[in-house]
Amino acid sequence: MADPEKVIGFLDFAGDWGYRSLAFVMGGALLVTLPAFRLILKRPRPVLADGFSLPTKSAVDARLLGGAALFGVGWGLSGFCPGPSVAALSTGATPVLAFVASMLAGTPVYAWIFGDPVIARAFSKVVSRGLGEQGLERRPKRSSPRFAARVPGSISSSGRGIWPGQSSVEAPNFGSLDREALRSDPAVLISVPGRFAGEGSPPAARVIGAALEKRRGKCHYVYSVGLCAFSPLEPSSLT
């Protein structure tokens, strides 16, 4: 399994039958685990621990299948899946190192997007420092009137950050702010909820930000990631 050529050969159903040996690997593993797991799970507790720590999720949902699909693409492209790639690290080959490094990089990206609090806090500090002091904030559930009200300066101290421990967002001082003018200015209404796609950002980023803002909360984070690539890393200023 640590030999990617063989793995790809195994997955190549239209190709040479010679690499089917990998079917024997999973078959061999299941030969052992199917009966063994049934027997073991009948026990009240494992030998060295207090109890079984088994995954509890039961839904077959989009995250599961989407994640599996992405993993499948990566596996098919490289012939590596997590276990064998870590095992092959002991050979010290550069391609293996490259794969494992990028695999480890993909993990925190997931944690940031889907809200691992510790990682998200660290990332948000970096991002907010680069993009202005507003930081990342949860989009309010209902639209328009609250958006218009959420101009910088009106962020109340009860503005909830997503992550535990994130203190209230300090409102940056933009000097005198004509709120009424801002409320009616469509550019502001697009840019303010986004917080990243401000005046200094390319129009494309602002439009994308506005489009994504209309969607559910999850996309907010995805768009945050995407816009990091687009927008210049400068505080956006509305004055």
Place this chain on the structure above:
Amino acid sequence: MDGFTPVSGLLGGMMIGLAATLMLLLHGRISGISGIVGGLVSPGARKGGDVARRVAFVVGLMLGPLGYSVAAGGLTVGVGTSLAVLVVAGILVGFGTRLGSGCTSGHGVCGIARLSPRSIAATATFMSVAALTVFVTRHVI
């Protein structure tokens, strides 16, 4: 028929099965490698005993091929893809296994052994998608 090694494949698979069985029997845990490695990189799970357990598993995982290469006189890893493709693939695997909560060891070996519908669905998905990817990259592109 060069490269068709059913016996060593079967034996290797059974050893993997044995490892998963021991993990469940002794520690009551699923040996899902993407979870174990992922937990090392996501500091949300960084408590003392947890890190030690994960590191021990990873070290053991790396010692396997070392032991094999000592016994069998060398081990070659044939990688035919370019570095850029590997990096992209790595990111996809890292992200995808966390999103899907598991990989071939977690879902494929342990999950199917538990007859978990989630794992069966996930395994079927990544197997077919991977096969599709290989088909596209080898026969179409």
